[in-house]
Amino acid sequence: MKSEISIKVTDKYKAEYAKGYPLITKEALENPEALQNEGSILKLTDKQGRFLAKGYYGLQNKGFGWILTHDESETIDQDFMERKLATAIGRRQAFYSNLETTAFRVFNGEGDGFGGLIIDYYAGFYLLSWYSEGVYTFKDEIIAALQNVTECKGIYQKKRFDTKGQYIEEDDFVTGERGEFPMIVKENGVNFAVYLNDGAMTGIFLDQRDVRNTIRQKYAKGKTVLNTFSYTGAFSVAASLGGAAKTTSVDLAKRSSSKTIEQFSVNGIDFETQDILVMDVFNYFKYAKRKELKFDVVILDPPSFARSKKYTFSTSKDYTNLMKEAIAITERNGVIVASTNSASFGMKKFKGFIDKAFKDLGKKYSIVEEFTLPSDFRVQKEFKEGDYLKVLFVKLG
Template identity: 45%
Template sequence: MNILTVSPFAEKKIKQGKQLLLAEDFPNIAENNQLVYLYSQSKEFLGTGYLSSQNKGIGWFLSPKKQQLTVTYFQGLFEKAKARRQSYYANDLTTAFRLFNQDGDDFGGLTIDLYGDYALFSWYNVFIYSLKDIIVEAFQTVFPEVLGGYEKIRFKGLDFESDHLYGQEAADTFTILENGVTYEVFLNDGLMTGIFLDQHEVRDGLVNGLALGKSVLNMFSYTAAFSVAAAMGGAVETTSVDLAKRSRELSTAHFEANGFSMENHRLVVMDVFDYFKYAKKKGLFYDLIVIDPPSFARNKKRTFSANKDYHKLIAQSLDILSEYGTIIASTNAANMTVQQFKKQLRKGLGDVSADFVNLQQLPVDFAVNPNDPTSNYLKVYTIKVNK
């Protein structure tokens, strides 16, 4: 077993309960893709971790014990994770949710989602990918009811992003239920699946009263899941805007799966900022505007960073928001704190009076590490604007 002596700063973070290991705390690391025992500079044993670069961090702390990564070890993790999610198993209105969530379930670098009868494994680094056989073996013993598995490769270096992993193969597209709403999903077509499961509580609010009788604008709509939830919740009309041409086809599939005609549901393929200008010019107004941008995006016209530019989305929303309208503002930027996000929103509101009705973060199936705020990356404010 490789031994790694950590800096006092890294030691402090580990003792605080943070599991993500950052490059800045390990400046001279040459090793990679291996299990390590971590020691302080005073030779105190801190625990077991692993090193493997991914989109955030260079590895993960796993346990204060000397730990071997066996099938039995992963079975224990999966049994605890399954027990924490029994409320979802008891809910007949939802068949898609997260089964295992990185450091929230005490093993960073791995997520597993359930889509009906199928599991979707996401591997975030080379080390976790090298363990996939024993992880899948452990998973099958704890989740024997799952018919088959798929995988997503969320690190660079392989020549594919998605594949069938084990068991029965799903249809190319099939439907799942969430809060009683039907969504069409796909598990073996790039990194996307047709829906972002971490937003299911926000969509539940739209289904259960927030959208009733309202005209809804859904910006950065992807497959218009928010719009479909709003339609199920009694919205009189929805408009979904996304720059990706494929969004039209995928969005239509969700609406049709619930028996909606597209008569009162517009799908617009356009840059969001261009649509703000278009709607203002045309004198369009909406009672409820949903804003859920990527944390960073670039197209031919502009670059968007949630940390710097979110306020512009709020400011331009005000121009087309009905009197006493509502904004649902969402970000998944892990490097933005709740306070920083709220500051961006207030900057966008300017002098306009507004009530921040509630803040929603990750739902309980997306278990978080309570000792690391960046683990709870989702931040969604519902704002009632008094104008």
């Protein structure tokens, strides 16, 4: 049985928690020094000792833990987790029955009622991501609960924490049968090679499913497409299958080349007809300007923070300048797919970055498509930060 600690909440946050805000922050607590062992159950009360909510203590970059229930009599045990998982799986039944898409999110942290835990489905296998030591203390109960409420070929995990609260790249086979990698999953009929046993990343970001499909269905045919920060080339594959005249994929990571070749190959596309470049994206922009290259579609999906030998990139500070670089090599009436996964600002501010780039250059534009997280990435309305993905299809005037 986990220990339960009574913690008093400041008056300011008392109202927030009453409304359903799920994140336990240091600023919300009157006596944070009482917190010692991650994984402890926290009983949150107001200053008068009246019950507000129950959660757990788990340090991650966002805060001190997550609220799990507003019912004082509810016990945080395996039965509790089975109820949460069964509800989440029930919400995704349309995905389970879709043979054209065999990789999707099953449990999206606080959006499904248990912050710090992510569960993704890959063609019969489940991948659990733990975001704090605190949530990891629930591992045995959560895995048993998952096995009780659904059929699993096998379960893998990724621990995205260390004792200092930083992210680390680690993964592990947990139980069931081991997968054969690369594992081929489908997304709207497109094949993707994924690895559940190879570092922090699997080879595809599932949250961009709708964006890839839109590029393939509506924007790629006959177009030249530049995919920057291309990772394993998933956007390039979507564009190529949508009839793009040619794709160019650019990423600084050396592995990006072999991974992109693999993604083209599992879809029967001759990778030698595409350009795959391992180089700094900012250096590529300079090269493209020097060679007077222009593209019909430019995809900008940088990490929130990145560092190379010459450049440090932060979305909140540098996206406007990145956008200017893209505008300079985009054809008239071309489209820039501007994307960010930064949770530190909302869509309004992101649109401001785009607007400033065009105004500074004296150019006109229109936003023709707008995306946030797909439906399997369930978001809690009281926690807007959870809807981190922002994608705009920007047409040049």
